[in-house]
Amino acid sequence: MEGEAKEVCEMPVAKRVEEPKAGSGRMRPQCADALQSVVAEAWAFRWKVELEAEIRFGRLSRRLAALSAPKLLVELSQRASEDERRHAALCREVAREYGYAATEVVHPRRLSEREKVLYELVASCCITETESMSVLTTLLHAARAAWMKGVLQEIARDEVSHSRLGWAFLASEHSSANVQFLGALVPDMLEGTVTEGLFAPAAPRFEDPELLQHGVLPHSTKRDIFSQTLQDVVFPGLEFHGVDSGPSRAWLAEKTTRLSPSN
Numbered sequence: 001m002e003g004e005a006k007e008v009c010e011m012p013v014a015k016r017v018e019e020p021k022a023g024s025g026r027m028r029p030q031c032a033d034a035l036q037s038v039v040a041e042a043w044a045f046r047w048k049v050e051l052e053a054e055i056r057f058g059r060l061s062r063r064l065a066a067l068s069a070p071k072l073l074v075e076l077s078q079r080a081s082e083d084e085r086r087h088a089a090l091c092r093e094v095a096r097e098y099g100y101a102a103t104e105v106v107h108p109r110r111l112s113e114r115e116k117v118l119y120e121l122v123a124s125c126c127i128t129e130t131e132s133m134s135v136l137t138t139l140l141h142a143a144r145a146a147w148m149k150g151v152l153q154e155i156a157r158d159e160v161s162h163s164r165l166g167w168a169f170l171a172s173e174h175s176s177a178n179v180q181f182l183g184a185l186v187p188d189m190l191e192g193t194v195t196e197g198l199f200a201p202a203a204p205r206f207e208d209p210e211l212l213q214h215g216v217l218p219h220s221t222k223r224d225i226f227s228q229t230l231q232d233v234v235f236p237g238l239e240f241h242g243v244d245s246g247p248s249r250a251w252l253a254e255k256t257t258r259l260s261p262s263n
Helices: 033-066 072-096 113-143 147-175 188-194 209-214 219-240 248-257
Strands: 004-008 103-106
Touching: 033 072, 033 113, 033 147, 033 209, 072 147, 113 147, 113 188, 113 209, 113 219, 188 248, 219 248
Parallel strands: none
Antiparallel strands: 004 103
């Protein structure tokens, strides 16, 4: 998300934690040399995302408490921070298996503290964590190796509650406050969730279906799942809670138009 105020946090070094029993002691799937760097970079990116999420959820827990939010939401946010620390360690280990040799959180300056917390929870949970669940579900269905399934299941178990945290707070705010301001800001949130080049053609190695066996979506599949999850889950959810999805739908339409052969 460009053009907005940025709060900078130092990214911590991930602590080593015990791996889940489902994945420990297992050999990773055999990976073609041409795909190994693609897989390593994808899992290294996830590692960094999980580290950022650990910081973000810890901070949100403190901010929710300061706003006298329901105790359950405060506890869920703190638990999410601890979950993300575990996920980061798992992702780091997978990245290293494949040879993988400060964080910025953005929200508009003009918002009140309560609006900033809502903005961040919608961006982090309603969008990012909901998208993550769609990705993990697809990868779990495709993965054959027990080692990879164990890693994916460990992460997926927690992402469900992380997504619910954002939707629960949005529902709470919708019943007692104005949430309409979010409509015009969601495109910025979406811009911050996509990797560079998601809506552009990719080299053949990024489309290899064998990537699925290593916990990585082929490029076009990743793009399709991202778009479908927005249309089927995120946009309807926002609308249900009083947030106009028009600007976000226009953002997605503009992005997908770039893929048209005539452009």
